[in-house]
Amino acid sequence: MIQNYLILSVILFCIGILGVVSRRNVLIVFMSIELMLNAANLAFIAFSRFHESMDGHVLALMVMAVAAAEAALALAVVILLHKHKGKLDTDVFSLLKG
Amino acid sequence: MLLSAFEKVKLENAPFVSMGFFAAAFVMQLTAGNHESALYGSVFNGMFVSNSFTQAAGLVIIGCGFFTAMTCLTYFKQNNPCTMEFYSVLFFATGGMLMLTLSRELITSFISLEIMSLAIYILVGYDRKRVTSTEALLKYLLLGAFAGSFFVMGSALVYGGAGSTKFAEISSFISTHSAGTPLLIGGAFFIFVAFLFKVAAFPFHAWVIDVYDGAATPVTGFMATALKAATFTVFANFLALNGAMQKEWIDFLFYIALFTMFGGNLIAIGQSNIKRMLAASGIVHSGYLLIALVAISTESFSGSVIAYYLAAYSVGTLGIFAALSYLGGKGESRMSFDDFKGLAKVRPYSAAAIAVFLLSMAGIPPTAGFMGKFYIITSAISANQMALAVFGVISSILSMWYYLRLIIIMYFQEPEDTFEIENSIFAPACTFILVFCVFALGLYPIVI
């Protein structure tokens, strides 16, 4: 049973990675990161069941809280970016390089 | 106890007050002895542990905060002024770092990490009007969150493998079973990725240059020092939780350290902007610290090596960023190598201070940087890592190139600029206090 959860979690995680790497829209990238975090949460819950302890659940909740904070900041950034360039394409923001 | 003090301070906004609080915290941290570890243990259910190592790291971090606050006073006089929140966010960051150093549990670590990171994201992007600042924020936030998710995933895997996220329990699990199970290895690896990202180790280093470049100079200094100190502390704590664990990862860290040192050097050599160069040199220093991590297990001595090196590196880096903050001029207009031509002729004392910091970073005696390097090499050779020691030395030879380049430009070329700056005493004072610290640490290397 646990394997299935884990496999799902890993798949989600990989999709998240792929999203971060391949997408250029800031929002979608952030969503991909959220996906990765949730994949981790899934793993936590699964392991929690496996170990038959409640620790994992608590941990997942904490992660969600942090993710929420992060998302808030991310959205602020998105607004900021939109103000500067009117676009959300990450490639537009490459002044710093070399 | 210490943390609660910080969180109340957020209402206090004047930088002087913040400096005062940093100073108070510093004294408290200094006086707090090891007996407190018992207290932490009971209060936080083993999630926080204090010992001399974390205490030293805490001192470094608080010191960084103090000097950053001091530098900011001058910096914001000649740049877009900041609001009061800047300092409170600075406190959040510091608090997060302190928690990070103390934490002995994965999720506590994660939360501290995120407290620290979120605060620093804000600091990086604080200057909303500058597009580079925003860009830096974007890059840092994206990649930081990306790395953070690895941390969570890693924690989950470790939790799955060892049944707990407490370091102590993981350790006891490893000593009864083995560190070599796939779940543990994978989990630990993901956690390492996050740490390595934070300390900008190769190949997770690419963000650091752009972010340092984009952030305000005092913030960069703060990031480069305090953040690294906090991360390395928890890294070391995590790695040292069990000897078997550390042995498992020696080879891995060996190569990472190697690539980090040389990659950092190669990036630094090509830079023409001082902040970017310093960012790259920060990568190199992370490489040295990784050497110390490789050598960590043999005896407790190595922990103090890391602490000392962090302190030595911090004073040097903070010092140079402090100097850059006031020499950079309005809107950080002077940041490339060529802008500093002939600085020594116009501002000999500042140039001398920068030279001292650079030499300290390069590891020339009698500065603190030399002693740090000396300890690192000693620990590496004690741990029978002769090869790593030699590579470390070679890498510092390579790094001499760009440090010397700046000194040469400052001293041996004719000035083209008058280097007018805002008349503010704090950043220069901070710079000279740090010069003093460089020598004091170098000549009286108190290894705790």
Added chain:
Amino acid sequence: MFQYVLSVMIFMPLLAGLFVLAAPISKGIARLAGFIVTGIILLLGIELFLGFSGSAGMEYVESRVWIESLGVNYSLGVDGISLLVLFTCALLFPLIFVVFSTRTKGFYANLLICQGAMIGAICATDLVLFYIFWEIMLLPIFFMIGLYGGPGRLAATLKITLYTIAGSLLMLAALVYVGVAYHTQFGEWSFNIVQLAKLNLSGGYAVLAFVMFMLAFAIKIPLFPFHTWLPDAYTEAPTSTTFVLSAIMAKIGVYAVIRFVIPVFEIEFARFAILLSLAGVVGMMYCGLAAIAQKDIKRMLAFSSASHMGVIALGVFCMNVQALTGSLFQIVAHATSTGVLFLFVGLMEEKMQTRNITDLGGIAYRAPIFATFFAIAMLASVGLPGTSGFIGEFLIILGAVKFNAFIGILSGTTLIIGVCYMLWMFQRVFFEKPKELTEKFTDLNMTEVLTFLPVILLIIFMGIFPQPFLKKIEPAAQKHIAEFSTVAPTVIVDTTVPSEGLNHQKN
């Protein structure tokens, strides 16, 4: 009071240098202060030299714990090996302050710091302490070349600094290795050279560490083929810096080999002695030949200096008491002769704005005193008997012949090579018909005569009465060799096997 003389000699110039650097005083006062400080150092140095008993051990010892956890001590001492180097260092600095006037105060400060660091490096008996002074020593040189040097100074200073720092950082690793090895063998930390001499090192790492040590010192000396920084640095540096570089800093490299490498790495040293001595000899010939192609007197002297350093280094590598004593003696002899030659070239440059041999000629008629002094220093540098140069060179050649007949013969060619370029230069510059530029050359004034006269007299005195000097250094050299031979007797025998010609004599 006098027991702290070494600390005083180290820190007085260091602090005075920093003070001059930081304090808002005029150039003239800085010069005066520098002269007074170096003068006091000289007096202390003479007093120390006379008070030195000539035993084989350390004298004027100071020791204080510095870093307890690693056994690093602040420990100083002087023995026969360092005595003459120290003496040279104390002797030569006042000259610069008297002779050269057109420099800014930072220059004087750098000189003072340099002297302090050099004395520190000479007196340190703790490896870490030595390393620290060794590195500090380079910084003033770096600034002096970069700030006050010739047109190509940037490249030159970058080259010398990177080159030497590369060497010394490698030495740092080797140094730590030695300390750690001591820790594993004896269970305690120590970097004191007396303790480290007990070490019994072997294996690949020991060879590596030895190579790193030697690399650092070979670069500093400079030993062929690591001398390539030298011509540029010596030429571009202001003359007084060149003087410091060639007269003292290079010697500290040789000294350090004797002091630190030989006692610790007896076996490796014996194994590599042939190779190293070959490097010395080849360097001597190579640089000597290169010297003849130079048009710039300073560059020529730079190569000549490198050539002589090859001989001095050879004396160390031969590992017998004659050669070693010869090297130690030659350190002073070379410092006084070639060093003074550099100063003379500096004077010529100051007065005529050129160092080009082809622009000069006939100085001997315009300035007979100058020419005479120059000639004496030059003859000492080519090792004419009756001058200090002969004693050292003769002892080295003698030792080299014992060490290996082939190398001995090659080392003898220094007699010829040195004379060739020196005479050629002397002819062009001092004889022949006076040229436009040299017409306005004036002879040394009274101050300058009085400044140089003691050195010139010392050159001759040391040639005629070397024994007072040799007496003080010989016991230490004997002891050194004796310790060396007891530890690595088997290898010693090995190294002498190639000298077929000499095997018969052991009857």
Added chain:
Amino acid sequence: MEHTVSYLGLIPLFPLLGALILGVMHISTCTGKPFSEKLYGVLGCIGPVISFIYALIVYFQLKGMPADSRFLIHDAFTWFSVGDLHITMGFLADPLSSLMLVFVTFIGSLIHIYSVGYMSGDENFGKFFSYMNLFLGSMLILVLGSGPVVMFVGWEGVGLCSYLLISFYCKDTDNVLAGNKAFIVNRIGDLGFVLGMAFLFWAIGASGFDYLSLRENSHLLTPGIGLVVCLLLFVGACGKSAQIPLYVWLPDAMAGPTPVSALIHAATMVTAGVYMVARFSFIYAHVPVAGAVVAWIGILTALLAAIFGMFQHDIKKILAYSTVSQLGYMFAGVGVAAYSAGIFHVFTHAFFKALLFLGAGSVIYALHHQQNIWKMGGLKEKMPKTYWSMLIGALALAGFPPFSGFFSKDEILFSALASGHTGIWFIGVAVAGITAYYTFRLIFVVFHGQPRDKKAFDHAEDAPAVMTIPLMVLAFGALCAGFLNLPGIFGGNLNVSHWLAPSLVEHHPHTSLTVELLAMALTIAIIVTGIVIAYKKFASGAEEPEYTGFAKFAYNKFYVDELYNTVFVQPYKAIGSVIWKSLEPNVTDIHVKVSSWLYRKAGTGFKIFQVGYVRVYAVYMVIGLSIISLLLSQSLN
């Protein structure tokens, strides 16, 4: 210690002090008004004269001692002492050195006196005497040194003075070049000397490195090392005494003032090599091979130089080649182990060659620095004193009996024959003929016939007394010195040889009286033939001939100078510039250049990875992650 006397060290000290005083006087005044020449002259001559007096005292003191323990020692101070090496600044007077001592100081004093006249009017009068005194002091150290190292001090000292005096007229580049050549060639010899000393020391020097100890221990020397030492020392002697292949500097050395040529390059310094070989006779006697090498090189040098001498036109060069040639004889003598004969030839040669040079100097002085013999002629009437004294010198040089050269040269030739070196003897006899020819060619061209340069001839006259008196004294010496060592067949008993015997290790071979007489007669016949040919050709005023063929070849000294120039000097310089121009920047420095280039290139290369796109950075991370994961998973399996 009855052998210890404390004044021995003073003998060289007086001229050295003189040199110092004169030098300081000269330097302090040379830009202002100089002291008077009289003062310089007196001061300059005092030192040599006092030394001469002391030399006589030494001689008589030795004479008063029993023959087998005739030596005096003065250990002034320990010079340097390291390990087994103990070098004392000591002086030793034994028969050999006392002989040298006496004639060096004697001739030295005479030449100093002569120089007062010759150099008058020169702006560097003081400098000249300072150098001359310095030379004499060094020469005396060389002679008196109690061990090889002390000897080496004098050895190099005289080399230095030779350099200084050759380039005395230093405004002229050629003179300085000649000086350089002398010094450098001498240095090549000195290398041999130093190495020879080093080998000798490691072989037998540990228990004392002075002649007396060395001589005691010489039986410990193995033949191999002995040969090496002998040959190396002989290299030194070759350099100093101008033997093949290092003779080239001596003819050029004639660039110096003529008294210098007389004193340094004829009478004293150049014979130091012979003296050295004789000094080390205790080693050479052990190694006959080395002796043979010395003898052959000596006699070949004699031949070569004599051939060159036949075709020169410069009066001083002719004499210079004759010096080289005579030095060759001396080496032939010491080479065949006839040390006393060699030294005796040194002794007589000093008189007649100094005489010839001083005479030539008088001629040059009279003709205002004209040195070409083809511009002279008929000077007999104008300069009778010079003529007669030079004629005596020439007869002595030619070896005409009963002049001094005859006895010494014959002694050498006879020793060569007696010791079985017939070849050497044969060449020696031939060279004697050639010598007679070119010597009298010189005399006849210069003094006989018609004046070739009328104007100069008219002004020519005998030099002042201060110059002619030394000439006459020397002429007397050249005439009579030979009788000091009259061989048995003339009723003498080889006084000099017996005097020298305690210092030397030699054995006198015995041959029949007939052979000796026959050989002598043959030599005399050849010499007479030489003189007669010269008379036929030149006595009645021949003009300068155009040399062709072999003569031209010999006139140009077989192009040896040019050969050396192309084989040694130019390549040497070329190597220097090759090293500097191409080797140093492109080969030796390559490790620096390549590494810095690579480093910089790598730095700029790395820059392109910092593209600035955040997703690319993420890609880096993922790539790094995947690679490490791959490696990890492999290590797991």
